[in-house]
Amino acid sequence: MTPQLRFPEFTDEWQMKKLGDIFEFKRTNSLSRAQLSEDGKVGNIHYGDIHKSLPTLLDASKVKLPMIVSSKQFNTADAIKVGDVILADAFEDYADIGKVIEVVNLNHGQELYSGLHTFLMRPAYPSAHGFNGMLFKTATIRKQLMRIATGISVLGVSKNNVSQLVVATPSKPEQEKIADFLTAVDEWIGVGEEKLELLETYKRGVMQKIFSQQIRFKDENGNTYPDWEEKKLGEIARIYQPLTITQSDLTKTGYPAYGAKVIIGKY
DSSP states (O other), rough: OOSSSSSSOOOOOOEEEEHHHHHEEOOOOOOOOOOOOSSSSEEEEEEHHHHTTTOOOTTSSSSOEEEOOTTTTEEEEEEOOTTTEEEEEEEGGGGTTOEEEEEEEEEOOOOEEEEEEEEHHHESSSTTTTHHHHTTSHHHHHHHHHHOOOOOSSSOOOOOHHHEEEEEEOOHHHHHHHHHHHHHHHHHHHHHHHHHHHHHHHHHHHHHHHHHHHHHBOOSSSSSOOOOOOOOOOHHEEEOOOOOOOOOHHHHOOOOOOOSSSSEEEE
């Protein structure tokens, strides 16, 4: 298989492999959220956190994770290692399917386990840190996961079916190049999101000052605009009663309709 877009220094064909050949599936625990706490010595990856809060590339030394009081009941061979990929095997809809994290860093001596509704997958051979986490975000894997997912209110996938999925993988040097590039893109996006959040916060503050008249604009001659007037809404807008339209009527008319209880028009 030859990708449509790749770095020019690489020409080797990518190899098609089953996920069961790429990863070794390790044991996980079934501790519910209620069995975890904020205090303890051992961290636990719950599938809900994979869906809601944890980044795809997880530096476990920098995040607060649910804790297990003791790990005596677990085999240390199943403790999470750097490079492990953790897949959430249950999801509410297809938008959440294929959510994974790849652990790219652990504190020295940090003990961490994979918990309820997760598959802990350990690379069977050396791979570039960051590549496998990105791999699961591709349409190739997500579409395959959609086909094997079963369930009604909650969708799920089995370990056996996941191990049979086929993906194309490049050499480790090309994996490193891809992972470095995509990580850099994520960092750029993160910086942009931080700037956007700051601008939105600034906008909310300025709007508050404008509408409380702490800030007043001036015209092109430097003169202050007239004082604001207080008026009732009925004096500046005409309120129309909406039409009563059934769902079947909407499909017949072909015109857009809005679900507001009233429509305010310019007076």
